[in-house]
Amino acid sequence: MQPTLADTLEQTADKYPEKEALVYPRKDQSYTFAELDERANRLANALSELGVEKGDRVSTMLFNGSEIVLTAYACGKIGAVFNPLNYRLPGGEVSFICNDAESSVLLFEADTAEAVENAREDLETVEEFVYVDEDVPEYAHDFYDIVEAASAESPDTVVEADDVYAFIYTSGTTGRPKGVVHEHASMVEHSLICIAEAGLDKDDVGLSALPLYHCAELHANLFPRVHVGATSVIHHEFDPVAVLEAIDEHDVTQLFAAPTAWNGLAQTAPTVDADTSSLRIGFYGASPMPKDVLEACMEQFCDDYLQAYGMTEIGPCGVFQHPDEQLEKQGSAGLPALNHEIRLVEPDADPDATVEQGDIGEILLAGPCTMREYWNRPEATAQSLREHDGVEWYYSGDLGYRDEDGYLYVVDRKDDMIISGGENIYPTEVEDVLFSHPDVVEAAVVGQPHDEWGETVVAYVVGDTDAETLDAFLQDSDDLADFKRPREYEFVEELPKNPSGKVQKFKLREE
Template structure:
């Protein structure tokens, strides 16, 4: 068991947590029993109590069963953040079925993969996404689509600017396969017996991985419960905590940190459908938000608002997340404004969110943190054939592997890929993350890069994330994404796609960035090519899509060779 980090373990924090041996739905049931009149959700100033939430979850669960949903069936949940997402999620679980959360940016052609893979007969979607779902009704098993209008849950007047999707009234549905949300909830169906427990499958978040089509990560009620409970305990969550939910719920970090953990703890979720930095600041001030789980780009955007100091953010007790390393300069500005350090963490779809988190009383910047409760994490060498080798010590770069209660069961219907994803060490089954990293003498883990994201420049191995981190020190650079580019002698070399700060645009050229890099890093790491861009491509969760830039770069080389 890796225990080097116990020397910096948070004071008065147990090293082991006993997890509830119940379903996730039971968390809602218990909170509704304990705090029936307490607000569970506040949606743009419109509240929903725990009792109301449970009542609607049960009604929808009964309706899903009336449509033929049985234990172990998969149900697609294709929606932006809204009360209906939370209700649907727990209703699917109450119906003894499995939630398949789908990125709302997907369109019909992409949905085909999820339908073929899961054989889902029922989907629940936001009405703005119906045009993407309608063409695939009848494909494989899909027969029913429950359609939700977010405006149904704006029950009180608000001075907040609402996203267009939230303002839009419910539209008329013109297909017998399309079922209005209000009709499903109002049908008065009662769910049958709850049959699922900790060992039953609960959620299939899909992981894009490094190649191929997205793969469903099979999580049980028990593995989802693990990070739900652990995350709450790590930040000392209580019934009085107030969580600002800005990360998308289809993604595991938002799902766990901003939905499942607050429901487990009986605390309030202040919910946003779309990111808006001034709405976020207003909600923090208005509802005394104490916890905000986000990605670094959201924190950067909030702090970039010239009027941010006009808002009272003093209620915040914990700000953290991941998606990218937090630049030191931004972290310092956050500290000056709130007195808080950004709490970086690390997790994957395969671990249903965090396995490593920085200690609240002793964080390190640009660091994954330390393994949390009951996590055994190691660093192992990666051999030339991609296989894992011997276990490594402090400061040695290798693949991060993880054993713990939140590790998934495997990839849905992909036994060979599941087998490749695990190794055995000291009698334990460890998940191979595919991430390169190391730990220091105190047991803090640091990421270097993906195993597949390494630039081999004449035999010198360059880790793009390291170069990016170094480039953030340049005062003119707002963002940087490092990729490989073809080189006639080296085979490949380093290229940096750079977004300059607005006030610095036009004041320096690409060569000036290269010259600065030569002063800051080893010669083999220095970008040989710098390309200025207005923005970098991002996924729906805000992460920079480095692979898209990489593929674009090499596609140009292939076209030239073809000519």
């Protein structure tokens, strides 16, 4: 038997019916696994009564809460395709994704009502709206009314492990998002890998404060906790003070955050009266943890941290850096996850065209959690997924190298590499040197067209400094060749980022 995601909840509810499954302080909600499973049944039946059938897409414009968790499992119970949207999207992008996915139902809340209202006229396939807060718009159904009115019996829809579980739209570092199609089987496998890598068990308490519409929080944290029988505390959104207080109040043992969020927590901790000694492991992704941030977190919180590298298309976790490797291999992404392989090849080349150890190549990944396809994007699918000798490889578009011990170091995006005067310049190495200046908070480097050199290096900087100071600093540095030095500096209040914290350099280039 290959279980589906709904099966993982039902099996846990059968084993630990009275164990606390989900706590949502914002609405003073607390559900045992039996109660969570029953409410997922009710929502699944309610969606069926709204006309949702197996294979139909159900979209959400929801912040973190019990509602988005229930929707994910309710869709799984009736074979509907879960489609969580970034709750910060404007109306135009909401309509683009819902139309592209051909969604039939859209769930939303007070904080996203304006974007949904702006999108309504352009929604081509959405027939039903469901609202999770008070003062329900006249065109929408009340979430809690339809859940309470629906049957608590388990739906009789037959859902197979190879059925589609979700369309997760990429957060877009290069332009319009694409719908990543994931199956139930691959996500169950992904949960097992994360459980093993993080050492999760039923006694853990995890806090979800980063967005659950994003696969890092959803697939690598919430799903594994439900699968193993651990408790999940849900915060509507990330707030450092509230997170620290929640760790104390709920004895949180496991937390995921991007390095920037961990830095915020470490900086805030000394000002907050909260006991965080229950935390046993910190989980992070999107980029390596800077050494000073890692050391600050170890001092303030716990000793053990686990990094995951990957992307939506592969689950997202394909490479892990384990707690005992954090300091020794600081800056690396780690080693392949269980049941995964990586290769470094000449960009866009055949998987056999591997580069020498230490040389930079495009990162290819193969594993059991890789997407089925990009929805309605056959050309993009063929470019990203290529079978070779019976193995399907995902071409990540990331560039990296492996050290003498096999550890992967991610250098940059292939599309972000700058070619100036015939020389390859990797923006990350320029950004690292800029970041070492004490007055630089953030930096992003891009290439701009140049008549003589092909491209020239431009740095976008957040910080209290100026171009002359930074240029002198880089000229004095032994860590950066002169031809890699930016020839132009732009000072900005903030850098455009996607939900996982990665800078959207295409927006900088467009400027």
